[in-house]
Amino acid sequence: MTVAPLAEARAFFVFGDSLVDSGNNNYLATTARADAPPYGIDYPTRRPTGRFSNGLNIPDIIRHKLLNGANFASAGIGILNDTGIQFLNIIRMFRQLDYFEEYQRRVSSLIGAQKAGELVNKALVLITVGGNDFVNNYYLVPFSARSRQFSLPDYVKYLISEYRKLLMVIRSLVNFAEMFALINSYFIYIEHFLRPIYMVVIIFQRLYELGARQVLVTGTGPLGCLPAELAMRSTNGGCSAELQRAVALYNPQLMEMIQGLNSEIGENVFIAANTQQMHMDFISDPQAYGFTTSKIACCGQGPNNGLGLCTVLSNLCPHRDHYAFWDPFHPSEKANKIIVQQIMSGSIQYMTPMNLTTLLANRYNSLFDPVNVKD
Numbered sequence: 439m440t441v442a443p444l445a446e447a448r449a450f451f452v453f454g455d456s457l458v459d460s461g462n463n464n465y466l467a468t469t470a471r472a473d474a475p476p477y478g479i480d481y482p483t484r485r486p487t488g489r490f491s492n493g494l495n496i497p498d499i500i501r502h503k504l505l506n507g508a509n510f511a512s513a514g515i516g517i518l519n520d521t522g523i524q525f526l527n528i529i530r531m532f533r534q535l536d537y538f539e540e541y542q543r544r545v546s547s548l549i550g551a552q553k554a555g556e557l558v559n560k561a562l563v564l565i566t567v568g569g570n571d572f573v574n575n576y577y578l579v580p581f582s583a584r585s586r587q588f589s590l591p592d593y594v595k596y597l598i599s600e601y602r603k604l605l606m607v608i609r610s611l612v613n614f615a616e617m618f619a620l621i622n623s624y625f626i627y628i629e630h631f632l633r634p635i636y637m638v639v640i641i642f643q644r645l646y647e648l649g650a651r652q653v654l655v656t657g658t659g660p661l662g663c664l665p666a667e668l669a670m671r672s673t674n675g676g677c678s679a680e681l682q683r684a685v686a687l688y689n690p691q692l693m694e695m696i697q698g699l700n701s702e703i704g705e706n707v708f709i710a711a712n713t714q715q716m717h718m719d720f721i722s723d724p725q726a727y728g729f730t731t732s733k734i735a736c737c738g739q740g741p742n743n744g745l746g747l748c749t750v751l752s753n754l755c756p757h758r759d760h761y762a763f764w765d766p767f768h769p770s771e772k773a774n775k776i777i778v779q780q781i782m783s784g785s786i787q788y789m790t791p792m793n794l795t796t797l798l799a800n801r802y803n804s805l806f807d808p809v810n811v812k813d
Contacts, residue, residue: 449557450507451541452497453534453608454566457656457768458511460497461488462529470514470525475750476737480758480771492736492758493771497564499778500794507561508541510534516571517601520584524574531567531604538608562798563608563653568692571597572661572684573767594687598695605699608653609707652797653708654781655696657689659717665735666766669744675733689714693790700791709797710790716780720762720773727776732762736770 452458456470464473471488472478478486480493489495490513494502497509512529514522522528529537546554576584576593588596661667662681671678689712696708724732736755737748746752748765755761764770769777780788782795792800 449561450497450501450564451538451561452507452509452511452564452566453531453538454511454564455515455570456490456511456513457569458495458497458509458564458566459488459490459513460495460509460511462509462511463513464488466512466527466529468514468525468527470512470522470528472513472748476752476754477748490765490768491771491774492764494774495771496566496774496778496781499775500564500781503778503782508538510537510541511566514570514574515567516569516575517567517597517604518571518575518584521571521575524578535604535607562794564656565605565608565653566656567604568597568601568658568688569661572658572681572688573664573667576684577681590684591687594684594691597688598691601692602695602699605653605655605696605708652706654711654794654797655692655708656711656713657692658685659713660721661685663717663721663732664767665733665738665742665744665763667744668733669741669766685714697790706791709792709794711781712788712790713777716777716784716788717769717773720776724762727762728759728772729762730757730760734761735763735766736761737765742766 452460456472459472461473463471472490473486473488475486477491478484478489478493481487481489481491489498497511501507510529512534514525514528515530515534516522517531519530519532542554542558545557548554549557576582576588576590584593587593660677660682661684662671662678667678667681668675671681693710693712696710699708700706720727720729721732724730733742735743735748736758737743737752739745739752743753744766746766758764758770759772761770762773764773780793782793784793
């Protein structure tokens, strides 16, 4: 494991599902894998990597523009622990967070607690999760356990409440690394200069004032418009009304929850990406974005190439850039690049309260320096 020099590194930590999985599921006994051709056909190595894409996914594109870091995402997972149970062995959200803690310990052992804390302190966190809680849980089968337990509006409220807990856990993990580094730096400083005991008060005052670094949260895309759902649920060639209803309930409540968290914290810790609108732009008018179709997957079989998995036996389009969707569930690399462009520089229609370029430009550069404390 190598760690880039702190001055050059901006840490980027990724949590979530198959939209952002970089191949973690390759090492698991699960059916939720993308480690066989034709996945990766347009990746730089021209080999399958475990990404659910013909080439790069969203974290790849962000990382190539700006950042270094670690990816903990796992295809098939959701906000809820019972989402994706049909995939057997996947890395659920709570386990991804365990791995994040382990990562912090490993980095700390390599570069020291101080620099490790600073690295995490400056981090951007991307979390993409939620879609599977509908397509691979609530709507997985008719009369699913969750659909019998909850009406759709109540299920959405439950998802939002559970998601809120996850976001606060991620924030506390980042804050813990920050706190550890600050305590360590102050103890060194106090020991070296024999400061009076009142410095301890300053330590915890500063810890109280410090917030977590920025967390980019993506909403759920237009699930009812996926080729898989068009193949299975569409009655008139249009998007599934029921799944679109679920998305219409979920995304505004996610936004409201994020705004509430920011209000409680007193700063814009959580940044929201309106991926529903980002997708609908090229789904509604694919030709405007250089696509031939947004209804048919490049790789698949059956109606809309939307049934089953993408395999070597599937129909495979010759021009991947002409398709908004690579397989029945996942955008093509070209579509991912369009989404990232909006994340980077999109207006408030797409990014709230600011886009990623503005976010990174506004972020301060370093932790509180105890040398600047006045007597």
